[in-house]
Amino acid sequence: MKATLLYLAAGIYFGFVLVRAEVVSWFRIIEMFRFEAFHMYGVILSAIVVGIICLQVIKKLGLTDLEGKKLALDPKSIDLWKSYLLGGIIFGLGWGLTGACPGPLFTLVGAGYTIMLVPIASAVAGVWVYGKFKEKMIH
Amino acid sequence: MIHYLANPWPWYIAGPLIGIMVPLLLLIGNKAFGISSNFRHICAMCIPSKIPYFNYDWKKEGKWQLILLLGIIIGGALAEYVGGTKGLVDISFQTRAWLLKMGIFSQNSLLPHNLFNWESLFTFKGFIMLVVGGFLVGFGTRYAGGCTSGHTITGISNLQIGSIIASIGFFIGGMITVYFIYPLIF
Numbered sequence: 001m002k003a004t005l006l007y008l009a010a011g012i013y014f015g016f017v018l019v020r021a022e023v024v025s026w027f028r029i030i031e032m033f034r035f036e037a038f039h040m041y042g043v044i045l046s047a048i049v050v051g052i053i054c055l056q057v058i059k060k061l062g063l064t065d066l067e068g069k070k071l072a073l074d075p076k077s078i079d080l081w082k083s084y085l086l087g088g089i090i091f092g093l094g095w096g097l098t099g100a101c102p103g104p105l106f107t108l109v110g111a112g113y114t115i116m117l118v119p120i121a122s123a124v125a126g127v128w129v130y131g132k133f134k135e136k137m138i139h
Numbered sequence: 140m141i142h143y144l145a146n147p148w149p150w151y152i153a154g155p156l157i158g159i160m161v162p163l164l165l166l167i168g169n170k171a172f173g174i175s176s177n178f179r180h181i182c183a184m185c186i187p188s189k190i191p192y193f194n195y196d197w198k199k200e201g202k203w204q205l206i207l208l209l210g211i212i213i214g215g216a217l218a219e220y221v222g223g224t225k226g227l228v229d230i231s232f233q234t235r236a237w238l239l240k241m242g243i244f245s246q247n248s249l250l251p252h253n254l255f256n257w258e259s260l261f262t263f264k265g266f267i268m269l270v271v272g273g274f275l276v277g278f279g280t281r282y283a284g285g286c287t288s289g290h291t292i293t294g295i296s297n298l299q300i301g302s303i304i305a306s307i308g309f310f311i312g313g314m315i316t317v318y319f320i321y322p323l324i325f
Contacts, residue, residue, distance in 0.1 A: 011210015051296025091279025092312020097272025110215025119273025126277025
């Protein structure tokens with residue numbers, strides 16, 4: 001119950017920050033892909049720097065969860081690099097078109113841009129198609 | 140205080156606040172921050188089928204992510220409530236000039252109204268951007284095993300080469316859209 005509320009609070013925080021960072025704006029995404037301002041790069045790079053530092057600190061401190069398991073992220077296998085690249089390019093095409101990655105799609109709906117329910121529905125359809133043909137694709 | 144909450148933030152405030160999500164979710168429940176898995180959970184929840192990819196206990200594995208997602212929607216609503224989102228997005232002069240050439244005017248909104256509305260959905264441009272775009276976002280994120288949050292923020296923070304490859308892919312795709320697809324459809 002407590003964890004549920006914490007996840008909810010973390011989500012509210014994240015949605016709010018995404019809006020104020022303007023990373024949910026189609027205009028900002030177009031500007032980023034045209035390399036015409038530093039804003040998005042600044043957001044992404046500083047987020048990564050903070051992420052790296054925090055993960056290193058958590059590792060150094062050897063923090064564990066309630067069950068005594070070390071707090072750590074399972075690294076994704078590099079063997080799947082083809083799917084990272086191909087899937088990444090496909091996602092990038094969609095990111096450029098909708099101007100929103102998955103988090104922002106939902107944030108925008110919350111902010112009243114209900115039209116974004118359409119790309120959310122077709123994203124769900126896209127995932128279903130991926131699931132259906134997963135075995136037949138290059139991984 | 141309210142003034143700061145009601146207006147856009149510079150990158151050096153917004154970026155670190157986004158990065159905090161990575162340790163935050165580790166501390167709450169030893170979870171890897173990511174959003175796009177939710178599309179898979181929604182499929183498993185809403186479209187029962189025998190496809191192995193959707194045959195898992197979404198309630199057990201996905202509950203925390205779906206709750207996070209609910210929070211994200213509320214967070215968007217809260218931002219709209221506190222100060223709104225109707226200010227002009229301060230994009231660069233060059234981008235504005237290019238958009239003008241494409242027939243898109245900057246507006247007091249996060250999205251261009253003339254493209255992102257229910258009437259536009261039934262035009263060629265609107266269909267490509269909203270329906271095809273959304274489909275590619277869903278298909279691509281699951282194929283790549285993550286989106287901007289799971290790969291670019293979390294994965295690279297964890298120093299994963301795979302996530303750098305995925306993020307390079309994101310940019311290749313986005314640049315193809317902006318430099319080749321947009322000039323074709325506008």
